[in-house]
Amino acid sequence: MHESLLIYRNMRYLKISLVLVLVTGLLYVFHSPVGSPNGGTWLGYTLGTLAAGIMVWLSWFGIRKRSFGGPAMRMEDWASAHIYLGLALVVVSTFHSGFQFGINIHTLLYFLMMFVVLSGVVGLYFYIRFPKMLAENRAGLTTDIMLTQISELDRELSDFSLTVDDETAKAVYEAVHNTKIGGNLINQLTLYVADCPTMAARIFVEQSDGVCDESTRRKLLTRLTKKEGLLSRIRKDVKLRCLLQLWLYIHVPFTFATLAALVAHIVVVFYYW
Numbered sequence: 001m002h003e004s005l006l007i008y009r010n011m012r013y014l015k016i017s018l019v020l021v022l023v024t025g026l027l028y029v030f031h032s033p034v035g036s037p038n039g040g041t042w043l044g045y046t047l048g049t050l051a052a053g054i055m056v057w058l059s060w061f062g063i064r065k066r067s068f069g070g071p072a073m074r075m076e077d078w079a080s081a082h083i084y085l086g087l088a089l090v091v092v093s094t095f096h097s098g099f100q101f102g103i104n105i106h107t108l109l110y111f112l113m114m115f116v117v118l119s120g121v122v123g124l125y126f127y128i129r130f131p132k133m134l135a136e137n138r139a140g141l142t143t144d145i146m147l148t149q150i151s152e153l154d155r156e157l158s159d160f161s162l163t164v165d166d167e168t169a170k171a172v173y174e175a176v177h178n179t180k181i182g183g184n185l186i187n188q189l190t191l192y193v194a195d196c197p198t199m200a201a202r203i204f205v206e207q208s209d210g211v212c213d214e215s216t217r218r219k220l221l222t223r224l225t226k227k228e229g230l231l232s233r234i235r236k237d238v239k240l241r242c243l244l245q246l247w248l249y250i251h252v253p254f255t256f257a258t259l260a261a262l263v264a265h266i267v268v269v270f271y272y273w
């Protein structure tokens with residue numbers, strides 16, 4: 001879906017954005033203000049107003065995404081235009097500033113906005129790459145099917161552990177009852193779980209040659225290895241979804257911070273006018 005947004009409607013929004021960038025660039029080059037170019041010339045005000053308009057429109061996307069019906073513009077149009085106008089904003093706002101940067105609220109606004117754009121590019125990469133990665137990782141299984149397989153394996157592991165020595169039974173018990181998926185943010189983002197009881201039990205059974213009868217040992221080992229494989233798939237699934245969620249927690253709050261800085265910028269500019 002997001003890959004196709006880049007070429008949506010024959011790249012209409014890329015073309016519109018390129019025209020916008022080109023016109024802005026030409027105006028900037030042929031504009032000859034008194035003194036050096038800055039946000040306070042007629043062109044500066046024009047580009048500043050345009051940049052602010054684009055900013056507000058891009059921010060509106062979150063509300064538009066969650067409201068059904070509404071204006072005729074389709075969701076795909078919004079999303080495709082969001083990407084390309086977001087990138088064009090970099091050029092429009094830079095020419096608006098006349099490259100006058102310093103340690104002040106105006107430059108803070110500029111860098112906050114750049115950060116939102118940059119995070120947008122990262123998010124777009126996630127949205128394009130992750131569906132494929134999620135599908136490959138699941139290998140045709142759904143999370144529900146994987147969880148059902150795990151509980152089936154757990155049932156078998158519990159049955160087999162009835163006939164083994166105490167230490168092996170304890171390791172298997174831990175694997176069945178204390179294996180965790182998800183948890184806090186770090187757990188969700190970590191694929192390798194160092195103290196995973198299933199991994200510990202698999203290693204224990206692997207190394208406990210001759211402690212219990214060989215046929216049971218092999219049965220335990222096969223099931224523990226299979227469970228480990230399923231766990232690693234589910235954990236990867238959780239990690240990818242978590243990264244997408246985390247990305248929104250960066251893109252959206254920084255959008256609000258940028259809007260607040262924009263208001264401050266406009267107030268300061270008119271206050272000192």
Ligand code: HEM
Nearest residue numbers: 038039040048049051052055093097100102106107110269
């Ligand atoms: C996303 C939108 C905007 C961004 C990123 C932005 C950014 C900047 C930056 C970095 C400067 C240079 C500051 C300096 O000279 O030290 C500047 C200057 C200025 N901006 Fe904006 N601006 C935006 C929108 C606006 C709007 C909507 C207005 C007014 C309607 C505006 C009015 C001005 C003025 C008058 C200056 C010149 C200030 C001066 O020379 O002291 N800007 N802007």
Ligand code: HEM
Nearest residue numbers: 058059061062083086087113116117120121123124127255
């Ligand atoms: C200053 C510029 C930008 C602002 C203010 C902005 C703001 C937003 C907002 C408010 C959302 C809605 C999030 C939600 O609530 O679900 C959003 C989504 C998104 N933005 Fe941006 N954005 C900007 C630039 C960009 C750029 C340059 C890109 C990509 C190159 C981008 C890519 C995305 C993507 C992929 C989504 C999620 C779309 C979806 O869920 O289908 N953004 N953005």
